Amino acid sequence: MSAAVVCIGTEITRGEIVNTNATWLCDELTSLGFDVTQVESIDDDRPRIAATLLRLARDHEVIVCTGGLGPTTDDLTTESAAVAAGLPLVRDPATVEVIVDRFRRLGRTLVAGNLKQADFPSGAVILANAVGTAPGFSMLLGAARVWFFPGVPMELKRIWGDHVRDTLREIAPNTTFQLRMRTFGQPESTVGQMLSGVEEQFPGVTIGYRASFPEIEVKVLARGADQQKARTLADSAASVVRHRLGAIVVAEGDQTMVGAVAQALRERKATLALAESCTGGLVAHMLTSEPASDYLLAAMVTYANEIKTALLGVPEGVLTEHGAVSRETAIAMAHGALRASGASFSVAITGIAGPTGGSPEKPVGLVHWAVGHPGGVETRDRVFVGDRGRIQRMAAFAALDLLRRTALGV
Secondary structure (H helix, E strand, O other), X not given: XXXXXXXXOHHHHOOOOOOHHHHHHHHHHHHHOOEEEEEEEEOOOHHHHHHHHHHHHHHOOEEEEEOOXXXXXXXXXXXXXXXXXXXXXXXXXXXXXXXXXXXXXXXXXXOHHHHHHHEEEOOOEEEOOOOOOOOEEEEEEOOEEEEEEOOOHHHHHHHHHXXXXXXXXXXXXXXXXXXXXXXXXXXXXXXXXXXXXXXXXXXXXXXXXXXXXXXXXXXXXXXXXXXXXXXXXXXXXXXXXXXXXXXXXXXXXXXXXXHHHHHHHHHOOOOEEEEEOOOOOHHHHHHHOOOOOOOEEEEEEOOOHHHHHHHHOOOHHHHHHHOOOOHHHHHHHHHHHHHHHXXXXXXXXXXXXXXXXXXXXXXXXXXXXXEEEOOEEEEEXXXXXXXXXXXXHHHHHHHHHHHHHHHHOO
């Protein structure tokens, strides 16, 4: 069963925002078993929106649209959908009540434009929005079923989960099953080469790749007579994929690198301390973006040499002889983090993130990282390329990956 995704908004076509909704919706639809064959972005223009909906409705059973349901004059999706279907707009009294009550509770002033969000094409099914003022709605356009959502990602995902996912699951063909794996440490071309021949080995399986710096996601999509057969086929192919990729597989499904690190530490009932320099607390930020209070004891950003000595006990002689950016300093920082915190593992990072500060001997992008653990210290170094943010992100992921591998013993 084919599906299309439409993202509406001039801010998208002008490149003013990153269209994360399209990626998320395509992944959701694919996971449910739909073949997503078109993804379109349209500016806020009535004729173009209506024409696009009519064109896609001729070739797709399911269409999912986001954007243009707000209260301002450039929010034109609802009236464009009504025009496409040849239906009048009707104001829904129950939605008016919800909007008025929400503004009253928030202490905000209601303006006429807000009530525009209670207008729907006649006969549309209204999808309540528990976290915003703009409800979604669904309707038929010819033979196609069309769902409309606000463009705010949080609101889209909430309405999708509350009202749409289960409905789509019921009408999905249920002949596909997909498994996803996150990899780190090899470029996309190398990952693809490592998996050469898997599709031929498992007819009905398609291997897909998605680069999301600095990770590569591998998707194993299987098609079968029914979902159980597809799942069995996907499991068999995924087993081969895991074997070939080995330790560069960081996580599977919705788990992140951070989640994989946390799981590895929790399984050992281990604790962690961080000592960051060039990453400026990025590793701490990543770890605490998910629950971490049960294993993360301390995070220290020791930028200046005197602070490395005062807080971590890095010997002045090491800094003088080898410099702040060195294997020796990274090791000393890792030991110091363990001493200062009493943690069972530590991560230390020191480097030159740029754009200045490099030299022929120590160029911009040079990073040393170390993981302290009960058996000693593991160290790595590399010259990363790119701008400051890219170097910092690569360094953070590389350090977390070494921690993951060390904790797992792989």
